[in-house]
Amino acid sequence: MKQYTDLVLDQERALYGIKNAEVRHCLFDGPADGESALKEAGSLHISDCDFHLRYPLWHVDHSTVESCRMNENCRAALWYNRDIRLLKCTLGGIKAVREGRGVQLEDCQINSSEFGWKCRDLSLNRCSLVSEYPFLDCQDVKINRLDMKAKYSFQYVKNLSIRHSVLDTKDAFWHSENVTVEDSIVKGEYLGWYSKNLTFINCKIIGTQPLCYAKNLVLKNCEMQDADLAFEYSEVQADVITDIVSVKNPQKGYIRAPHIGKIILDENRLPGSDCRILQQQPVAA
Numbered sequence: 001m002k003q004y005t006d007l008v009l010d011q012e013r014a015l016y017g018i019k020n021a022e023v024r025h026c027l028f029d030g031p032a033d034g035e036s037a038l039k040e041a042g043s044l045h046i047s048d049c050d051f052h053l054r055y056p057l058w059h060v061d062h063s064t065v066e067s068c069r070m071n072e073n074c075r076a077a078l079w080y081n082r083d084i085r086l087l088k089c090t091l092g093g094i095k096a097v098r099e100g101r102g103v104q105l106e107d108c109q110i111n112s113s114e115f116g117w118k119c120r121d122l123s124l125n126r127c128s129l130v131s132e133y134p135f136l137d138c139q140d141v142k143i144n145r146l147d148m149k150a151k152y153s154f155q156y157v158k159n160l161s162i163r164h165s166v167l168d169t170k171d172a173f174w175h176s177e178n179v180t181v182e183d184s185i186v187k188g189e190y191l192g193w194y195s196k197n198l199t200f201i202n203c204k205i206i207g208t209q210p211l212c213y214a215k216n217l218v219l220k221n222c223e224m225q226d227a228d229l230a231f232e233y234s235e236v237q238a239d240v241i242t243d244i245v246s247v248k249n250p251q252k253g254y255i256r257a258p259h260i261g262k263i264i265l266d267e268n269r270l271p272g273s274d275c276r277i278l279q280q281q282p283v284a285a
Contacts, residue, residue: 001045010034010053019043028053051077054093057084065089070096072111078103091115097122135160153188154179173198192217211236217253224257231255233270250275 002021009015010030014037015023022045028037029052037056038044044063051070061082067089070077074093078084083102089109096112097103100119105127113132116122122135123142131150135141139158146165153172154160160179169188173179173195182201191210192198198211199218206225211217212232219238224230228245231238235252246262247255249269254276263277 009037012036013039015041017041021045022047024048026050028056055079057081060084229264231275236275247277249273250277254278 004015004021004023005025007026008030009026009028010032012034014028014034016036017040018038019041020043024047026049028050033053035054036058037053038060039058042061042063044060046063046068047066049068051068051074053073054075056074057078059080061084064085064087066087069090070092072092076095076098077091077093078096078100079098081100081103084100085104086108088107091108091110091112094112095114096110097115097119098117100122102121103119104123106125108127110127111130115129115131115134116138117136119138121140122138124146126145128147129150133152134150135154135157137156141157141160143162144164148165149168151170153167153169154176155174156176157179158177160176162181163183165184167184167186167188171190172186172188173192175194176198177196179195179197180199180201181203185204187206189207189209191205191207192214193212195214195217197216198214200222201220202222204223204225205227208226209229210227211230211234214234214236217234217236219240222240223242224240224244226245229248230244230246231250232248233251236250236255237253238255240257243259243261244257246264247260248264249266251270251273252275256278258280260277260279
């Protein structure tokens with residue numbers, strides 16, 4: 001295995017196409033401002049490197065990137081990768097990961113707008129993420145112990161599993177399909193609109209107007225906070241263990257909660273709506 005160690009590289013395509021190599025303690029920066037340092041490479045072990053230039057890891061397959069740092073100038077760092085694993089890395093540039101297959105991130109700190117678009121077979125474990133539009137149009141995603149602060153998250157995502165995570169977001173899970181969220185806190189306005197097969201298990205859901213226009217929506221043993229005008233036009237099976245501020249015009253299924261502050265069934269209710277609303281009123285003192 002060839003080794004590239006203790007180098008400062010700023011040329012265009014500085015290590016283009018290398019295979020079966022170790023890249024260690026290198027700095028990709030300098031006045032030449034070259035792009036695409038490791039494009040079309042494979043079977044690499046990259047460790048303790050600093051990336052300050054654009055597009056360094058495109059079409060890099062069957063590789064491991066460990067304890068590396070990509071600063072805010074390292075935009076679009078990992079695109080079109082196959083079977084690549086990132087361990088204890090910092091990703092700071094916009095559009096850090098896109099169009100990947102078999103991308104794994106573990107113990108990584110990520111600050112990247114438009115992170116993770118159009119990936120397949122993507123996994124994150126024990127990561128933190130600050131983003132704006134993360135995970136757009138991804139499929140087959142597994143997430144465990146993610147601490148995320150974002151805005152428009154998981155739009156058009158399919159086949160997603162999230163466990164033991166804290167998601168501080170806004171319009172999350174819009175148009176998503178086949179999503180399960182377990183043992184997590186999800187804070188977001190207008191959560192889960194237009195979703196199909198969205199399931200929350202043992203979750204705390206915080207925010208206004210959640211879970212509207214949803215089909216086959218399931219909540220099991222969940223808490224809801226600040227949830228007003230919930231479940232509008234949704235097909236839902238909800239077992240909620242806290243009070244709900246208000247429910248508006250649900251379509252089918254049932255909603256069970258200790259108490260619902262206001263139930264709105266008005267002239268805009270869809271024809272044929274028959275959602276059962278079950279509540280146990282608090283006993284007066």
